[in-house]
Amino acid sequence: xxxxxxxxxxxxxxxxxxxxxxxxxxxxxxxxxxxxxxxxxxxxxxxxxxxxxxxxxxxxxxxxxxxxxxxxxxxxxxxxxxxxxxxxxxxxxxxxxxxxxxxxxxxxxxxxxxxxxxxxx
Amino acid sequence: xxxxxxxxxxxxxxxxxxxxxxxxxxxxxxxxxxxxxxxxxxxxxxxxxxxxxxxxxxxxxxxxxxxxxxxxxxxxxxxxxxxxxxxxxxxxxxxxxxxxxxxxxxxxxxxxxxxxxxxxxxxxxxxxxxxxxxxxxxxxxxxxxxxxxxxxxxxxxxxxxxxxxxxxxxxxxxxxxxxxxxxxxxxxxxxxxxxxxxxxxxxxxxxxxxxxxxxxxxxxxxxxxxxxxxxxxxxxxxxxxxxxxxxxxxxxxxxxxxxxxxxxxxxxxxxxxxxxxxxxxxxxxxxxxxxxxxxxxxxxxxxxxxxxxxxxxxxxxxxxxxxxxxxxxxxxxxxxxxxxxxx
Numbered sequence: 086x087x088x089x090x091x092x093x094x095x096x097x098x099x100x101x102x103x104x105x106x107x108x109x110x111x112x113x114x115x116x117x118x119x120x121x122x123x124x125x126x127x128x129x130x131x132x133x134x135x136x137x138x139x140x141x142x143x144x145x146x147x148x149x150x151x152x153x154x155x156x157x158x159x160x161x162x163x164x165x166x167x168x169x170x171x172x173x174x175x176x177x178x179x180x181x182x183x184x185x186x187x188x189x190x191x192x193x194x195x196x197x198x199x200x201x202x203x204x205x206x
Numbered sequence: 207x208x209x210x211x212x213x214x215x216x217x218x219x220x221x222x223x224x225x226x227x228x229x230x231x232x233x234x235x236x237x238x239x240x241x242x243x244x245x246x247x248x249x250x251x252x253x254x255x256x257x258x259x260x261x262x263x264x265x266x267x268x269x270x271x272x273x274x275x276x277x278x279x280x281x282x283x284x285x286x287x288x289x290x291x292x293x294x295x296x297x298x299x300x301x302x303x304x305x306x307x308x309x310x311x312x313x314x315x316x317x318x319x320x321x322x323x324x325x326x327x328x329x330x331x332x333x334x335x336x337x338x339x340x341x342x343x344x345x346x347x348x349x350x351x352x353x354x355x356x357x358x359x360x361x362x363x364x365x366x367x368x369x370x371x372x373x374x375x376x377x378x379x380x381x382x383x384x385x386x387x388x389x390x391x392x393x394x395x396x397x398x399x400x401x402x403x404x405x406x407x408x409x410x411x412x413x414x415x416x417x418x419x420x421x422x423x424x425x426x427x428x429x430x431x432x433x434x435x436x437x438x439x440x441x442x443x444x445x446x447x448x449x450x451x452x453x454x455x456x457x458x459x460x461x462x463x464x465x466x467x468x469x470x471x472x473x474x475x476x477x478x479x480x481x482x483x484x485x486x487x488x489x490x491x492x493x494x495x496x497x498x499x500x501x502x503x504x505x506x507x508x509x510x511x512x513x514x515x516x517x518x519x520x521x522x523x524x525x526x527x528x529x530x531x532x533x534x535x536x537x538x539x540x541x542x543x544x545x546x547x548x549x
Contacts, residue, residue, distance in 0.1 A: 120371050125237045126234060126235070126236045127376075129231075129232070129234070130233075131233070154330070162290045163287055164280075164290065181406065181410060182332075182341040183338065
């Protein structure tokens with residue numbers, strides 16, 4: 086059986102949620118990072134990259150409802166936007182991607198977004 | 207991707223940018239059981255193994271630029287939401303695989319084919335289910351004439367090696383001259399349609415104003431949009447790097463690259479006086495019309511602040527714009543500049 090590992094240089098981390106929401110404790114990976122070939126199976130081992138949002142109102146609501154589908158880094162890489170822009174983004178998530186956000190949580194989520202990435206307008 | 211990789215003809219596989227749309231990407235592929243399915247409006251649906259692809263069809267290669275539609279989005283003003291790329295969502299590689307045209311011929315496309323759609327192994331965390339619209343699976347389409355043009359390829363190699371897993375192993379679509387959104391990774395399903403394909407990622411996402419350079423004004427946005435397609439003609443500086451120390455008097459070789467949608471680069475011009483006058487840079491030999499083309503310019507730096515601008519023109523006369531915006535931050539191709547101080 087042949088096993089070899091190729092270390093991969095991730096110059097641009099794929100923005101995935103695979104580890105953000107469920108491995109807050111930063112569990113060590115069970116296999117070294119890289120591609121492992123086992124017979125005809127090509128297996129990709131990705132690094133555990135725990136991530137936590139900065140403090141803000143309703144941070145936990147955002148972590149739960151947004152972290153279901155994607156990394157929270159998507160929020161932090163944005164420049165400051167107006168409240169209207171953030172409302173549009175949350176609406177886009179619900180309408181186009183079926184983000185399971187109940188009506189009453191929208192304002193809570195928007196309040197967090199403008200607190201960390203708001204222009205104040 | 208670090209700037210230094212732009213001073214190579216081909217971008218190394220382990221430096222190539224990575225971008226997926228959905229969180230569930232393939233982390234295990236069994237080359238023995240993987241199949242590429244080709245079906246829909248065809249005489250004979252196919253289910254091809256990787257071995258059958260390699261051995262049953264003529265291999266072809268093309269060197270082609272792969273650029274994300276949203277590359278350089280962070281430079282739009284006013285800013286737009288999305289992945290805030292600098293210039294790094296861009297690479298040049300030699301892609302090897304089979305012509306999509308040859309696969310379609312084998313399946314026998316029936317009369318009346320309109321679109322061909324492409325689906326990969328990636329999928330959403332929340333897929334559609336009973337009474338739940340879900341996140342749309344990532345599926346793109348090409349008009350039939352583009353799909354069948356003999357240049358679109360199902361690639362299994364990148365720069366002479368099997369595709370990296372992060373870049374679409376075992377197969378990806380290669381659509382030379384068009385933005386990377388069409389270059390579906392971990393491609394495993396090709397469907398010929400006899401009516402327009404209206405999946406989300408074509409009908410709602412990746413839409414642009416139907417204007418030159420996909421241009422619109424923030425306060426006067428286009429009422430109608432179309433799917434993004436062609437790369438916009440573009441040149442980028444590679445050297446000098448920002449904050450590189452430059453000495454007055456000694457000639458300095460400015461370097462950069464240029465590319466377009468496949469007409470070919472006719473010239474790259476550089477200006478050192480804010481665009482009042484332009485001189486032609488020297489182009490490296492053309493690798494292929496879909497490859498980027500490196501260029502060099504001999505500059506005599508004088509002490510003090512400097513600002514260099516670069517402008518590419520394609521063989522069809524398309525040239526770069528000075529100002530550009532659209533609501534999604536797509537297709538950026540403004541005249542670039544690099545500035546600093548010569549000591």
